[in-house]
Every structure is written in structure tokens, then in C-alpha cells.
Amino acid sequence: MSSNGAPTLRQQRLGFELRKLRETAGLSSTAAAALVGVNQGHMSRIEAGRYAVSADRVRAFAHAYTCTDQNLVDALAGMTGRRIRGWWEEYRDILLPSMLDLAELEHHATAMRIASVIHIPGLLQTLDHARAIFLDTVPPLSPPEVEHRVSHRIKRQAVLYGEQATPLTATVHEAALRMGFGGPAIARAQLRHLIEASTRENVTVRVIPFGSGTFLGSGQSIVYCSGVVPQLDTVQLDTYHGSEFLDAHAQLVKYQKVLDLMEARALSASKSRDLIARIERDT
Structure with missing residues (x-):
């Protein structure tokens, strides 16, 4: 059929x-x-x-x-059959197909590793922080488009909760913590949310502090979704023309190494929480 x-x-x-x-x-x-x-x-x-x-x-x-x-x-x-009517299907014909593909990819992932330098990862953003991001795009989005993207981003975060919560390791540069998107009040709430998320059993947040020097992966955000078997792993990259999905073996090995090196530059989870808390107090 x-x-x-x-x-x-x-x-x-x-x-x-x-x-x-x-x-x-x-x-x-x-x-x-x-x-x-x-x-x-x-x-x-x-x-x-x-x-x-x-x-x-x-x-x-x-x-x-x-x-x-x-x-x-x-x-x-296990991947066979008709298209699964996941929650993301309600956004079909409203959002870009790549945004729905990312939600489906995260839904089926057995574990995720994310690295970001300028932005807080979408799975760890507050509603107001996400809205501030989508209000500043080229070309500008209409108010309904902004709200559709915000609600889609927040619904994606369901993978981090519940009995089958997906393990997530997020490596974030200190620059992302200090960007202040949306103003001081929204920025402080976002930092508090990040601290709270980092205390969850399935979520690890690690920060690369200023002064750590150059490192691989500094020029882009990376989402590595582990499949049921390693051959089905997928990397998602954000670009100005939309999401790019990679699954060739050589590409997977490369981005595993990049993430390993970025995580090696980051502070421990507890020291990262302390740094986030200090920045939140100073914001």
C-alpha cells in the first residue's frame, strides 16, 4: 500500500x-x-x-x-507500516517538514547528545525564551506562525518526561547563557529552568566556560539522536536554510568525536550548575 x-x-x-x-x-x-x-x-x-x-x-x-x-x-x-500519527502531524502543512522530522526523530531516539554555542537547546528552552527566538527571524514570522513554532518546540520536550524519558546530555557554551534573549526577566527564568532541568535523572547539562580556548564544533549546533541500533543513529544540524540530517557512517563517527571533544572541554555537571546559578544572579 x-x-x-x-x-x-x-x-x-x-x-x-x-x-x-x-x-x-x-x-x-x-x-x-x-x-x-x-x-x-x-x-x-x-x-x-x-x-x-x-x-x-x-x-x-x-x-x-x-x-x-x-x-x-x-x-x-520496527520502522514499518503506515506513517505514525504522532502529535507532530497536527502541524503538517503549517510548519516546515524538517521540523516535523526532527520531532519524530527525537520521539524514537533512545538517547540524545546536543551541543550548542549561542543558543540554549530547544528541548531545554522556556516558552518565553522560545518566543523571543522566533520573534527575531529573517524574514519575520507572522504572530500565528510564531505561536505555532513555539507550541511545537514546547511539545517536543515531552520526550524528557515520563516513565520512558529519553536520556539527554546537553553541552552548552557560556556564551549561550549570557545572550539574554527576551530581556533580563526572561533570561533569568530561562537560566533557572536550565538549572532545574539539569537536576533531572535523565538530563545532564555541562557548560564550556569562557577561556577554554578553541574547540571543534564551535561553529554550529549539533543534535545526535541514537537509534535502536547504532546503524540507525542520526545527526541533525541547524543551518540558515533549515535542518540538515546526516546518517552516513563516516559522518556519525565524525560527530561522535566532535561531541566527545566538546564534552571534554566542559565543566562537570555540578560545576556547570554552579556557573549557571552565578550567571542567573548577575543577570
């Missing part, structure tokens, strides 16, 4: 991983289609993420491709 509308990032990733398994097996799409009993057009749509595929069909593909990584096969089977 066909998927409704354009494929999501998750659907595209499933198709990409199936194609990668096929290519690793040294099979053409025509030969693979014949092995599993589908036509060439059907195979192309599956690998493009434009056709909903069942878990049984994924396992049939894996068998045909002699894939012996059962954990990977199980993870891919």
Missing part, C-alpha cells in the same frame, strides 16, 4: 537502509525484486520510502540479502 503524502525522514531512512543491505549483498534492484516477489516499480518505491512495507516483507528482504545482524533486522522491522 502506498504511503500518504511525501515520505517522512523515518520512512526515507527505512528505504535507504533496505537499499544499503541490497547493495552490500551485491544485488541489482531487479534481481532483488525477483527474489522477494515484487515488481521493479514496487521495489523502487519501497527504497524511496514511498511505499508502506510490512515487517514480514522487511524480514524477507533481509533473508534474501543474507543479512545476519538480527538486531538491525528487528530495528528495521
Whole structure:
């Protein structure tokens, strides 16, 4: 059965991983289609993420491709079926598709690592801080657009709460703590919120202080979402033209190293809290 509308990032990733398994097996799409009993057009749509595929069909593909990584096969089977009607679907046709893809990526992540130099990570922002960010864009957003983006950002934070709360490690530069978006009152409330969040069992906040020198990753924010298996990890980068999602093995290894080095430059969690508290008092 066909998927409704354009494929999501998750659907595209499933198709990409199936194609990668096929290519690793040294099979053409025509030969693979014949092995599993589908036509060439059907195979192309599956690998493009434009056709909903069942878990049984994924396992049939894996068998045909002699894939012996059962954990990977199980993870891919878990990505099958029609598009999940997550809460983010209510924003479809309202917000950019990449914003919905990020919410879905975070929803399915087993752990997250975030690094940011100028901004407090979105998952740790207050409502007023987020609104101040969206009020200062090029081109300017209309009031309804601002509120849609703010509510979407706040709803994304649900992954940090509840019995299945996702572990998060956020590395933030001191510059982000001192930007003062929205004015002193909003800035102080944001810093207090960051301190409170850092006391949660699943959240670790570490600060790179001024004077730490140059370091890799200083030019961009990074979100690293761990998948059910390492092969399904994804990196999200913020750019001026929107979100960029990376999943090639070499890219994942690179950003793991960048995050390792940034975290190595940061203060411990307790010293980071102390620094945030001092900045909050001085704001």
C-alpha cells in the first residue's frame, strides 16, 4: 500500500537502509525484486520510502540479502507500516517538514547528545525564551506562525518526561547563557529552568566556560539522536536554510568525536550548575 503524502525522514531512512543491505549483498534492484516477489516499480518505491512495507516483507528482504545482524533486522522491522500519527502531524502543512522530522526523530531516539554555542537547546528552552527566538527571524514570522513554532518546540520536550524519558546530555557554551534573549526577566527564568532541568535523572547539562580556548564544533549546533541500533543513529544540524540530517557512517563517527571533544572541554555537571546559578544572579 502506498504511503500518504511525501515520505517522512523515518520512512526515507527505512528505504535507504533496505537499499544499503541490497547493495552490500551485491544485488541489482531487479534481481532483488525477483527474489522477494515484487515488481521493479514496487521495489523502487519501497527504497524511496514511498511505499508502506510490512515487517514480514522487511524480514524477507533481509533473508534474501543474507543479512545476519538480527538486531538491525528487528530495528528495521520496527520502522514499518503506515506513517505514525504522532502529535507532530497536527502541524503538517503549517510548519516546515524538517521540523516535523526532527520531532519524530527525537520521539524514537533512545538517547540524545546536543551541543550548542549561542543558543540554549530547544528541548531545554522556556516558552518565553522560545518566543523571543522566533520573534527575531529573517524574514519575520507572522504572530500565528510564531505561536505555532513555539507550541511545537514546547511539545517536543515531552520526550524528557515520563516513565520512558529519553536520556539527554546537553553541552552548552557560556556564551549561550549570557545572550539574554527576551530581556533580563526572561533570561533569568530561562537560566533557572536550565538549572532545574539539569537536576533531572535523565538530563545532564555541562557548560564550556569562557577561556577554554578553541574547540571543534564551535561553529554550529549539533543534535545526535541514537537509534535502536547504532546503524540507525542520526545527526541533525541547524543551518540558515533549515535542518540538515546526516546518517552516513563516516559522518556519525565524525560527530561522535566532535561531541566527545566538546564534552571534554566542559565543566562537570555540578560545576556547570554552579556557573549557571552565578550567571542567573548577575543577570
